[in-house]
Amino acid sequence: MIRLHHVYKRFAQGDEAIEALSDVSLEIAQGECVVLRGASGSGKSTLLSLIAGLAQPSSGEIRVLDREISKLPEHLSALFRRAHIGFIFQKFHLIPGLNVEENVIAPLIPANLPLHVLQEKARAKMEALCIASKAKRDVRRLSGGEQQRVAIARALINDPVLILADEPTANLDAKLSTELIEHLYMLKQSGVTLLIATHDPLFFDLAFVDRIIELKNGRIV
Amino acid sequence: MLANVNVLLLDYALGSLKRQGGKSVFILIVLSLLIFLLASVLMIADAIKLELNTTLKTLPQITLQRFVAGKQTNVSLSRVDTILAFNGVERVMPRVWGYYYFKPAGVNFSIVGVDAYEEPYKKRLSELTRTFDLLTLEKEGGMIVGEGVKNVLQENYYSDFFNFITPKGERYPLKIAGVFHSDIALESNDLMLVPKQAAYAIFGMSPEEATDIVVHVNNPVEIPTIVQKITERYPDLRAITQDDLRISYQNIFDYKSGFFLSLFIVCVFAFFIVIYDKASALSSEERREIGILKALGWRMSDIVHVKFYESFVMAFSAFITGFCAALFFVYVLQAPLLRSVFIGYSELKPPFRLPFSVDVKMIVLLFFLSVPVYIAATLIPAWKAACLDADEVMR
Numbered sequence: 001m002i003r004l005h006h007v008y009k010r011f012a013q014g015d016e017a018i019e020a021l022s023d024v025s026l027e028i029a030q031g032e033c034v035v036l037r038g039a040s041g042s043g044k045s046t047l048l049s050l051i052a053g054l055a056q057p058s059s060g061e062i063r064v065l066d067r068e069i070s071k072l073p074e075h076l077s078a079l080f081r082r083a084h085i086g087f088i089f090q091k092f093h094l095i096p097g098l099n100v101e102e103n104v105i106a107p108l109i110p111a112n113l114p115l116h117v118l119q120e121k122a123r124a125k126m127e128a129l130c131i132a133s134k135a136k137r138d139v140r141r142l143s144g145g146e147q148q149r150v151a152i153a154r155a156l157i158n159d160p161v162l163i164l165a166d167e168p169t170a171n172l173d174a175k176l177s178t179e180l181i182e183h184l185y186m187l188k189q190s191g192v193t194l195l196i197a198t199h200d201p202l203f204f205d206l207a208f209v210d211r212i213i214e215l216k217n218g219r220i221v
Numbered sequence: 222m223l224a225n226v227n228v229l230l231l232d233y234a235l236g237s238l239k240r241q242g243g244k245s246v247f248i249l250i251v252l253s254l255l256i257f258l259l260a261s262v263l264m265i266a267d268a269i270k271l272e273l274n275t276t277l278k279t280l281p282q283i284t285l286q287r288f289v290a291g292k293q294t295n296v297s298l299s300r301v302d303t304i305l306a307f308n309g310v311e312r313v314m315p316r317v318w319g320y321y322y323f324k325p326a327g328v329n330f331s332i333v334g335v336d337a338y339e340e341p342y343k344k345r346l347s348e349l350t351r352t353f354d355l356l357t358l359e360k361e362g363g364m365i366v367g368e369g370v371k372n373v374l375q376e377n378y379y380s381d382f383f384n385f386i387t388p389k390g391e392r393y394p395l396k397i398a399g400v401f402h403s404d405i406a407l408e409s410n411d412l413m414l415v416p417k418q419a420a421y422a423i424f425g426m427s428p429e430e431a432t433d434i435v436v437h438v439n440n441p442v443e444i445p446t447i448v449q450k451i452t453e454r455y456p457d458l459r460a461i462t463q464d465d466l467r468i469s470y471q472n473i474f475d476y477k478s479g480f481f482l483s484l485f486i487v488c489v490f491a492f493f494i495v496i497y498d499k500a501s502a503l504s505s506e507e508r509r510e511i512g513i514l515k516a517l518g519w520r521m522s523d524i525v526h527v528k529f530y531e532s533f534v535m536a537f538s539a540f541i542t543g544f545c546a547a548l549f550f551v552y553v554l555q556a557p558l559l560r561s562v563f564i565g566y567s568e569l570k571p572p573f574r575l576p577f578s579v580d581v582k583m584i585v586l587l588f589f590l591s592v593p594v595y596i597a598a599t600l601i602p603a604w605k606a607a608c609l610d611a612d613e614v615m616r
Contacts, residue, residue, distance in 0.1 A: 054516055055610040075520040082518025093513045096506075097240035106514070110523040112227045158518070 001162065001193050002028040002051060007060030007070075009046055009218075020046040022218040024060070028211075030161070033184075033194040035203045038215035044197035045090075047215070048164045051195065052085055053077030064162065082107055086155030090167035092147045094139040094154075100126065101135040104153045125153040129183065145176040152183055163187060165196045169203075177202055184208075230523065234530035248495070249539055255492040256543025256591050257550070262485045263583050264551040265559055268575035275576070277467050282444060283436040284461045285451065295430035300455060304436060307450050309443045315431030317420045321385065321413070326373045332413045334420025359416040363398030369410035371400045388425035395419060434458075489590070503602045511603065515611035524607040525600060532599035536592040544587065552577055 009021040021043045028034050036044045049055045050062055053069040062070040065084055069077055081087075094103050104122040126132040129149040134142065139150055148168070155163060165184070169177040181202065188194055188208045196203060204212060214221050238245045285304070287296040298315055305313045317334035335355060358364070364383075366374070374383055374397070385393040395415060421428050438447055448460040503511075511524055550556060555575055 049610070052516070075522060078515065078518050078520040078523075081516075085518075087516055089516075093509075093516070095510055095513060098236070102236070107517040107519075109229045109233055110227065110519050112229070115229060118229075154517070 001030040001032070001065065002026075002195070003061075003063040004047075004051075005061040005063075007047075007050065007062060008058045009043070009050060009055070010058045020218050021050070021057070024215075024218070024220055026213060026220065028193060028195060030193055031188075031191050032210045033188045033208055034196070035206075035209050035212045036195065036197040036215060037199060037204065037212050038197075039199060042215040043218040044199075044215055045166050046218075048087075048166050048195065048197050052087060052164055053081055082111065082158055084158075084161050086158065086160035086163045088151055088155045088163065088165040088168050090170045092151040092171070094147055094150055096140050097138065099136050099138055100131055100142070100150050100153075103139055103150055104157055107154060107157055121157055122153070125156050128156075129153050144171060144173075145179065148172060148176060148180060149183075152180070156187075160192065162193045162195070165194065165198075167198055167200070168196065169198065169200045181206065227526070230526050231530050234527045235534065237527065238531055238534065245535065249535060249542070251495050252492075252536065252539030252591070252595065253542040253546065255488055255495070256540055256587065257546045258488040258543075259485065259492070259590065260544050260547030260583075260587055261551055261556065261559065262488065263587065264547055264579065265556055265575065267578040267580060267583060268551065271576050271578045273470055277463070277470060280463050280466050281435040282438055282441065282463050283448060283451075285434040285436060285455075285458045286461065287433075287455075287457050288459055289457065293433075295426060295432060296434055296458070298429050298431055300458075301431075301434060303454065304434065304451055307447055309438050309440060309447050310436060311439045312437040314435045314437075316433050316435055317417055317424070317426065318432050319420075319424050321423060323373065323377075325377050328373055329411070330370055330413050331411050332415055332420055332423060334417035335414050336417040355416070358398055359418070361396060361398070362394070362416070362419070363396040364416075364419070365399040365401055365414040366397055367410045367412040368400060370413055371397065385419075385423045387422055393419065393422050492591070492594075497598070503606055507603075508606050511606045512609075512611045515607065521604070521607040525604055528600055528603035529596065532596040533592070535599075536595040539595075540588060540591050543591075544584070548579070551575055 004024055004026050007021055007024040008019065011018045011020055024043075024047065036047060038044050046055070050057050050070065051064060053064075053072060057070050060070070061068060064080075067080060069080060072080060095106060098106070101119065101122050104125060105118040108118055108121070123132060123135070126135055129152055131146060131149050131153065134146065139147060142150065148171075163184075168180055168184075172180060177200070184194060184196070185206075185208050196209075203209060285296065286293050288294065296315070301313050301315055304310060319332055320329040321332050322329050374380070380397070382394050382396045385395065387393050401412075401414075415423070418428070420426075424432075426432075436447070436451070438444055444462055444464075448462060452458055452460055514524055515521075552575060560575070
């Protein structure tokens with residue numbers, strides 16, 4: 001499903017070159033739930049970005065679903081993301097001013113599908129996450145938990161085979177974090193591959209987590 | 222082509238403009254205002270140019286004025302036959318005209334003497350007099366007046382006739398036999414067409430004299446030669462040719478268009494400041510939104526499309542609003558404030574209407590000065606942001 005081979009990622013900061021990831025190699029099988037553990041700045045988010053094709057590695061190879069995503073041009077990596085990957089962000093990253101339904105269908109707007117098809121898909125996801133009753137509400141008027149559910153519904157709108165979650169509980173209280181874990185568990189049950197970057201201890205003892213990979217200063221330890 | 226338009230992207234773009242609310246309204250107002258100013262300036266300049274050309278076409282080829290001691294004075298009619306005998310001269314028409322000061326209203330009327338048996342010295346006057354019977358006018362002591370004159374006289378209780386006072390202090394009544402409605406309102410508004418003998422009486426002139434003489438030639442190329450012959454024969458005559466008048470009018474127009482140019486430059490400058498301000502930076506929210514959309518699977522081209530729709534809708538709406546407002550301002554309201562600067566002061570305040578003159582070239586110029594410039598200014602920063610890695614933009 002996911003294969004990283006000697007991946008490096010360097011950033012330039014002024015005159016200095018910072019190595020965010022250093023010689024990272026790993027493999028994740030389909031349907032696996034993997035937690036990436038590490039302190040802030042250890043390279044977890046960078047790794048997720050590279051796997052999603054949001055950024056290019058400085059060197060090395062990244063294959064997702066047997067596609068070398070690190071070599072895909074921008075428009076193809078966007079299409080790949082739209083077709084196969086769902087992204088759950090730490091800060092939800094909902095689009096303010098749009099309502100719940102509009103946020104949920106946002107990833108598929110460029111697909112040029114009929115609106116009613118998108119609305120039906122969105123309704124199914126919103127119902128599964130118990131936010132269908134708030135479909136027309138501006139996301140700025142939702143609670144933190146509701147916003148997280150909208151973000152999950154949005155990540156699922158394209159029926160992804162891979163979910164990348166970046167610090168998904170960072171902005172949630174204990175109750176909402178438990179609720180989120182429930183949703184992730186459901187996804188795992190349905191065969192979706194999960195890669196969760198977090199330093200929240202809640203994830204370290206979960207029965208459905210297959211593996212924990214620890215990152216330190218950009219290296220797997 | 223329209224079938225290829227992603228309606229949802231377009232809808233997203235419109236929603237985005239709506240979400241930006243106050244900012245969108247502000248930009249729309251500023252852009253519309255600038256386009257309105259630009260369009261108004263161009264429309265007024267065009268209208269004045271058209272009016273100038275129309276006026277120039279009606280001017281005589283050569284006008285001869287007599288000067289004594291540096292002051293204009295009347296010309297003897299005996300010179301008419303001599304001038305007519307010059308080779309190349311087609312027609313020579315003595316004119317009797319002048320101004321009559323109407324003290325109660327504090328205005329000057331332009332009086333032109335017409336003769337039923339003489340062809341008027343210019344085509345326009347001929348058109349004006351064709352609808353009236355000049356013989357009856359002479360017999361019954363009548364006159365034809367411009368609308369402005371009629372209004373002033375009515376305000377002073379002269380609805381049927383007017384009593385002129387001759388230089389000898391005698392009354393000379395003339396009936397108001399008709400009012401002409403000319404599209405060259407500037408020219409005819411303060412005009413009184415009176416029988417020639419009445420004009421002589423009103424001005425206290427001898428019937429053997431004329432105010433000036435108008436000469437028409439067969440071949441316009443010969444005008445300088447004929448002028449030379451006339452002025453050699455009569456050194457006290459000054460010849461004013463149509464070209465002299467054209468240059469004089471053109472100078473006035475150029476002077477006025479200097480004002481226009483200044484306004485135009487200020488408008489363009491202001492427009493570019495707004496454009497630069499818009500182009501120089503995207504707000505952090507806009508950059509973040511671009512990053513989110515990229516992360517969600519939008520291609521750079523999808524983002525550029527949305528920004529294109531946004532800016533096109535904004536710029537085109539501003540263009541239509543500004544242009545229609547300018548049409549209304551210039552041709553319906555007759556460009557208040559700007560108009561008074563360029564048309565000048567007249568005691569009779571003629572109801573001069575800016576003639577409708579909208580040139581396709583002007584519309585194209587305005588369009589290309591506004592819409593594509595704005596679109597480019599909006600697209601470039603959006604494209605730059607869309608080029609960055611999504612996670613970099615979102616941070």
